[in-house]
Amino acid sequence: MPTEEHEGGGDFGRTNEIVAFDLTTGKLVGGRADAGDRHTLLPLRMDGPDVIAYKVPPYDEGGQIVSIDGSTFKETVLMKNPADKEISDMERDFSAYYKDIRYTDGRMFLSPRYLSRPSKVDPDAKHYLAVSFTTR
Secondary structure, eight states, rough: OOOOOEOOOOSSSSEEEEEETTTOOOOEEEEEEOOOTTOOOEEEEEEEEEEEEEEOOOTSHHHEEEEETTTOOOOOEEOOOOOOHHHHHHHHHTTTTTTTEETTEEEEEEESSSOOOSSSSSTOOOOSSSSEEEEE
């Protein structure tokens, strides 16, 4: 489960962690996976005993897909999206809490959960219906 976002240890940004609970007792189990300053972890699915999570990017980086070991909470980067401004802006345009994220076999797909009319304030702004990244 992700924890609530809170101030990070650095000068800027928010962060969170992923923690585990014992389903029988409801108590916290051992460690936690820390997202790091300016990052937020969102669990996507299980992969055996491990958690596959999306690391939401800050303004100057691309997002990441990580695998979190279920017993040690050690994080392994499976995919790192480009930090190129145009691409990372497009990725961040999909608000982390209002989009669907799918990852499988080295491919990540982002899409909004809801569609809306174009903005009357900025009618020429680009809004993507889906974005895909791959390690291949």
